[in-house]
Amino acid sequence: MGAVPVTGAVTVDSRTVSPGDLFVALPGERVDGHAHLGDAAGAGAVAALCSRPDPALPCIVVADPVVALGALAHEVYRRLTAGGLVTVGITGSSGKTSTKDLLGQVLGAAGPTVSPVGSFNNDIGLPLTVLTADAGTRYLVLEMGARGSGHIARLTRVARPRVGVVLNVGSAHLGEFGSADGIAAAKGELVEALPADGTAVLNADDPRVRAMATRTRARVLSTGLAPDAEVRAEDVELDERARGRFTLVTAGERHPVELQVIGAHQVSNALSAAGAALAVGLAPAQVAAALTAAGPRSRWRMEVDVRADGVTVVNDAYNANPESMRAALAALAGLAGRRRVAVLGAMAELGPDAPAEHERLGREAVRSGVDLLVAVGPDAVALHAGAAAEWAQRYGRDPGRGQEEGVVHVPDREGAAALLAGVLEPGDVVLVKASRSYGLELLAAELLAAPPAGSVTA
Structure with missing residues (x-):
């Protein structure tokens, strides 16, 4: 095979290939790039970096494409x-x-x-x-x-x-x-x-x-x-x-x-x-x-949008650890609004200290002054427990009474969306944050797309 000039970019996603690109076929547990060599060729790739040859494209065969x-x-x-x-x-x-x-x-x-x-x-x-x-x-x-x-x-x-x-x-x-x-x-x-x-x-x-x-x-x-x-x-x-x-x-x-x-x-x-x-x-x-x-550039990092009815949604759901959670809660406390609502999922990869870290975060969230905390998912149980205990200690109420007392746990993203649809009002500010694996950026998008409270949809 003679020399093949690469006049475009180097890409690992066959869906983004343009004419002249070099496609790198990455192996993966869910998706193997080698299965998409034909797609890459059809989109204009001129060659591929891969671990096995394929007739779809001129291939540079290597032991490990990464x-x-x-x-x-x-x-x-x-x-x-x-x-x-x-x-x-x-x-x-x-x-x-x-x-x-x-x-x-x-x-x-x-x-x-x-x-x-x-x-x-x-x-x-x-x-x-x-x-x-x-x-x-x-x-x-x-x-x-x-x-x-x-x-x-x-x-x-x-x-x-x-x-x-x-x-x-x-x-x-x-x-x-x-x-x-x-x-x-x-x-x-x-x-x-x-x-x-x-x-x-x-x-x-x-x-x-x-x-x-x-x-x-x-x-x-x-x-x-x-x-x-x-x-x-x-x-x-x-x-x-x-x-x-x-x-x-x-x-x-x-x-x-x-x-x-x-x-x-x-x-x-x-x-x-x-x-x-x-x-x-x-x-x-x-x-x-x-x-x-300089302004914000990357998605889902303290991304602020205001819904038509005046509800502000702060999407910080790209990732989460104890430090970034505290920073986001402090930012929420500094935002002007009628009520401050924190919708928090779990923090991944914390090891054996995870339950204690989540319990501590729940307490700190209440101390930050949120008016409503919604803990999302089974991995956020300790977060909810810490928040409920802190709420009871600070306000002298039964932590088991749930939403009306300012702390509630829901099983999943759908549960959070349903709950929030019934309680959010114009002027509320909602923070959505969790580790990336929990996908709460989708919840933030759903909140922005939701019709204002009290509206009628066809």
């Missing part, structure tokens, strides 16, 4: 960095995508930037992100996730960043890591991979992240609310829509920032994005202006 995808991305990356591409890697237990979105917009104001919408942070998503860059790309922003030791180190071998950002060490995937120290060890693989002339941007407000300064040869730039942070926020406040306003203080300069994203936790994300932008050479005033202009 490993081969990473190798292809690494070679493209090596050539692009030789041409001056500057790369930023971002990791943390929560906030990676939001920070990536902010940073992508800040750097995009300074030059051509690749920072894809959504979360592409694993052995498939990161190479695909790299492969969307070209010779005209000036900045590449990579999100790096981990479900175990060595995962981030492997991603940095595909694309070694010049700037590494570590946001926090929380409880996400605690069941796989075993401890917060294990999570910190894995997240720190990013700063260990940085070159000596690179920069590690570390959140000074997180002790485990701050301690990573000893694990890197690179220059360390600290961010946060801590008074000794080199990039810090002062005069922090929230507006009526729970958007952060603050003064960006760095290098002897002070500049106002008014965020367009929801939640006090976004201030920390914005500071990390600012640190990365400063590390690649942007000026403080330029960074502050770009942060103020």
Whole structure:
């Protein structure tokens, strides 16, 4: 077979293939990409990267298409960095995508930037992100996730960043890591991979992240609310829509920032994005202006929509862990509304501490001031129990009386939709959040599509 020029993109989804693309046939438990080689060919793919030959397309046969995808991305990356591409890697237990979105917009104001919408942070998503860059790309922003030791180190071998950002060490995937120290060890693989002339941007407000300064040869730039942070926020406040306003203080300069994203936790994300932008050479005033202009990009992350009858739905259902749940509840508390309703599903991958974490979250949700908490699904029983106990303690009522007392448990998404259809009124604000596997983003969509209370449908 002669050389086949790939003039399009590299894709793993036969439904998105365009003429000139290279299709990567990924094996999977539910869907095997090899079964869709014919579809890819019909859509215009010129070749496939796969583990077995197929007459539908010219095939590059490899032992493992995922490993081969990473190798292809690494070679493209090596050539692009030789041409001056500057790369930023971002990791943390929560906030990676939001920070990536902010940073992508800040750097995009300074030059051509690749920072894809959504979360592409694993052995498939990161190479695909790299492969969307070209010779005209000036900045590449990579999100790096981990479900175990060595995962981030492997991603940095595909694309070694010049700037590494570590946001926090929380409880996400605690069941796989075993401890917060294990999570910190894995997240720190990013700063260990940085070159000596690179920069590690570390959140000074997180002790485990701050301690990573000893694990890197690179220059360390600290961010946060801590008074000794080199990039810090002062005069922090929230507006009526729970958007952060603050003064960006760095290098002897002070500049106002008014965020367009929801939640006090976004201030920390914005500071990390600012640190990365400063590390690649942007000026403080330029960074502050770009942060103020940056808006939400990726779906289901504090995504706010208002229904025709005035009910506000906050869809933060992409994922959940104890830290992101607390941040979302704090954001809900800061939003102006008639009543605040929290619709919460379970948090996955917390290990043996899961029941205690859910019980604690239920108590904290009530303490945050919600007027109604709806716990969804069998895995949210402990969340409901904690909330009911806290409600009874705070208000002196029988926690078993259910909905009328502000805490209710429903068996599934359909039950939640039916309940909410009868209780939501104009001016209510509803937060929907759970781990991604529970699919509560569908509930948020149903709430937005639901007819206003009291209306008549044909």
